[in-house]
Amino acid sequence: MTAPATLLEARKLAKFYPVEGGARGARLHAVDEVDLVVGAGESVGLVGESGCGKSTTVRLLARLVDPSSGTIALSGRDITEVSQVRFVRSPDRARIQVVFQDPTESLNPSFRVFRAIADPLKRLQGLRNATDIEARVRRAAELVGLPLELLQRYPHQLSGGQRARVGIARAIAVEPSLLILDEPTSALDVSVQAVVLKLLAELRERLGMSYLFVSHDLNVVRLLCSRVAVMYLGKIVEIGPTEALFTNPRHPYTAALVGSIPDPARRGDPRPRLDGNPTSPIDPDPRTCRFYSRCAKSADICNRVMPLLRTVGRDHAAACHLA
Amino acid sequence: MTAQLVVDSLSLNFRTRHGTVQALDDVSLTLGKGEIVGVVGESGSGKSVTAYAVMGLLDDTADITNGHINMGGAEILNATPDALNALRGREMAMIFQSPRTALNPIRRVGHQIEDVLREHANIPARELRREAIAALARVRIPDPERRAKAYPFELSGGMCQRVMIAMALACSPAVLIADEPTTGLGVTTQAVIMDLIRDMSRSGDMSTLLITHDLGLAGEYCDRIAVMHAGHVVEAGPTEAILTRSAHPYTRQLLAATPTPETRMDDLIAIPGSLPDLRRPLPVCRFSARCERRQPICDEPPLAWAQCGPDHVVRCRFPL
Numbered sequence: 213m214t215a216p217a218t219l220l221e222a223r224k225l226a227k228f229y230p231v232e233g234g235a236r237g238a239r240l241h242a243v244d245e246v247d248l249v250v251g252a253g254e255s256v257g258l259v260g261e262s263g264c265g266k267s268t269t270v271r272l273l274a275r276l277v278d279p280s281s282g283t284i285a286l287s288g289r290d291i292t293e294v295s296q297v298r299f300v301r302s303p304d305r306a307r308i309q310v311v312f313q314d315p316t317e318s319l320n321p322s323f324r325v326f327r328a329i330a331d332p333l334k335r336l337q338g339l340r341n342a343t344d345i346e347a348r349v350r351r352a353a354e355l356v357g358l359p360l361e362l363l364q365r366y367p368h369q370l371s372g373g374q375r376a377r378v379g380i381a382r383a384i385a386v387e388p389s390l391l392i393l394d395e396p397t398s399a400l401d402v403s404v405q406a407v408v409l410k411l412l413a414e415l416r417e418r419l420g421m422s423y424l425f426v427s428h429d430l431n432v433v434r435l436l437c438s439r440v441a442v443m444y445l446g447k448i449v450e451i452g453p454t455e456a457l458f459t460n461p462r463h464p465y466t467a468a469l470v471g472s473i474p475d476p477a478r479r480g481d482p483r484p485r486l487d488g489n490p491t492s493p494i495d496p497d498p499r500t501c502r503f504y505s506r507c508a509k510s511a512d513i514c515n516r517v518m519p520l521l522r523t524v525g526r527d528h529a530a531a532c533h534l535a
Numbered sequence: 536m537t538a539q540l541v542v543d544s545l546s547l548n549f550r551t552r553h554g555t556v557q558a559l560d561d562v563s564l565t566l567g568k569g570e571i572v573g574v575v576g577e578s579g580s581g582k583s584v585t586a587y588a589v590m591g592l593l594d595d596t597a598d599i600t601n602g603h604i605n606m607g608g609a610e611i612l613n614a615t616p617d618a619l620n621a622l623r624g625r626e627m628a629m630i631f632q633s634p635r636t637a638l639n640p641i642r643r644v645g646h647q648i649e650d651v652l653r654e655h656a657n658i659p660a661r662e663l664r665r666e667a668i669a670a671l672a673r674v675r676i677p678d679p680e681r682r683a684k685a686y687p688f689e690l691s692g693g694m695c696q697r698v699m700i701a702m703a704l705a706c707s708p709a710v711l712i713a714d715e716p717t718t719g720l721g722v723t724t725q726a727v728i729m730d731l732i733r734d735m736s737r738s739g740d741m742s743t744l745l746i747t748h749d750l751g752l753a754g755e756y757c758d759r760i761a762v763m764h765a766g767h768v769v770e771a772g773p774t775e776a777i778l779t780r781s782a783h784p785y786t787r788q789l790l791a792a793t794p795t796p797e798t799r800m801d802d803l804i805a806i807p808g809s810l811p812d813l814r815r816p817l818p819v820c821r822f823s824a825r826c827e828r829r830q831p832i833c834d835e836p837p838l839a840w841a842q843c844g845p846d847h848v849v850r851c852r853f854p855l
Binding site for chain 2: 262263371402403406409410428429469472474478
């Protein structure tokens with residue numbers, strides 16, 4: 213199997229936020245030197261718990277906020293040269309689209325479904341001809357299995373599953389190369405989630421898009437992604453092929469994460485739990501492993517040298533001295 | 536086993552501007568001492584309404600048309616507000632679904648826990664603060680002394696959730712009603728909190744009704760599971776029986792729609808149709824419109840329970 217062509221490549225991507233009321237010059241390290249590659253047609257999962265920097269990474273990669281440092285290349289071209297404000301008018305804007313977490317809150321309540329899907333076509337692709345727009349809106353609706361009679365409805369007149377379809381239709385209408393899915397099913401019931409997951413798998417086949425799938429539900433990530441990156445306190449601590457990462461996690465945090473997935477098969481069988489809390493993301497010690505304070509394995513070196521990602525298997529890397 | 540909580544044939548309607556919602560119909564549940572019982576189902580199935588009824592928290596738009604709720608010997612449904620208040624805290628406590636709205640936004644979280652202790656536990660005033668901090672420490676809140684002084688808006692969603700849980704567990708209730716207690720928490724925190732709830736149930740006298748949409752979570756932590764659909768309990772039994780020998784077509788579909796580590800995309804099955812509108816006249820079996828095994832006789836009353844194993848019952852004429 214040959215590796216797919218690179219679609220998106222982030223290098224040393226970082227986002228720091230100044231801390232209000234904190235020490236002078238204190239910065240919150242939301243995303244810290246993240247390297248991430250998404251191949252053409254590839255589905256990459258990004259997992260981690262709340263506060264680990266997943267959402268900031270999504271915003272950076274989607275060019276919704278400017279990085280503090282680092283670069284993002286799309287098809288080999290640096291898209292971080294222009295500021296976020298100017299990127300909005302770039303032709304590359306339409307190539308990266310996001311499906312947001314809550315389909316209820318991310319739709320404009322005063323837009324009918326038709327307008328919600330037509331809006332990005334007009335703004336990002338400059339479509340003016342009403343017949344063209346209508347054809348594209350209908351095609352997007354058909355692709356996501358949204359009945360055409362719903363195009364004249366408002367979001368509040370739709371079910372949760374239908375709203376999720378509108379969110380996806382709106383994102384794929386402009387035919388992006390990369391679709392970033394930020395917890396697309398976390399607000400949905402399992403029965404609806406199953407429908408949306410199957411739809412996403414089918415759309416990727418049909419349209420050849422790449423996915424960056426962000427989720428805290430590891431079983432869902434496992435279904436849809438061929439590679440997974442695990443984030444902890446702003447850093448990618450492990451990245452590798454889905455099966456290898458789930459069956460043989462090399463970073464202790466990944467192991468804790470995988471071990472915490474509820475599993476009826478392990479009923480009553482006590483497992484080591486990840487206790488305590490992450491260390492503060494405000495100016496963390498650059499020499500200490502971010503996971504040091506919670507790690508069951510930690511050694512002396514972990515407090516002196518920040519571990520970098522290193523190869524631990526085929527296409528598999530972990531940032532741990534002891535991996 | 537002695538039952539701590541018995542919900543017996545509970546039927547309940549809500550009067551709304553858009554008509555009468557038949558929210559619960561003939562719902563029965565039992566919770567034994569030290570037991571963890573899961574109530575699972577999709578949104579709108581009546582899980583939370585059942586919890587609110589047990590806690591005596593329904594408002595006056597609710598009409599209880601039938602049934603009883605017995606909490607450790609006390610009848611809930613005709614209890615006076617004072618009698619209910621005497622039960623809350625020590626006899627029964629609840630973890631609410633959305634901590635942001637359940638906590639008082641303008642009171643420090645430590646004080647909110649002290650309020651509960653003052654009202655419901657026999658603790659000298661000077662020890663309230665210490666007890667409140669101990670309650671926060673029990674749910675693994677780091678630096679509990681400092682966090683006790685925080686207002687809810689100063690805490691993350693996960694941290695508010697833990698405060699909520701600390702508050703419910705503060706008086707060591709005999710019955711804990713946990714309504715989606717770990718929604719919004721990461722998996723590692725979820726595991727810690729659920730282990731804590733399980734340990735309290737196992738070691739002491741707490742019985743837990745765990746309301747969740749996550750079959751995996753219910754499967755790992757519950758002794759028994761009741762599956763709800765559109766205001767009916769459709770199947771109830773020991774966890775293992777529900778997961779491996781489920782008899783109701785809805786339970787089967789729910790399991791097939793829930794991804795597990797072994798699931799592949801092709802195995803994942805979406806449940807056809809949606810919940811019926813509970814304001815309209817309803818068929819005898821509320822699942823029939825979504826059911827592949829439906830026969831004409833399914834529309835004829837009564838919808839009786841069938842025994843399909845030890846302590847395992849199903850409400851279907853054609854169980855699997």
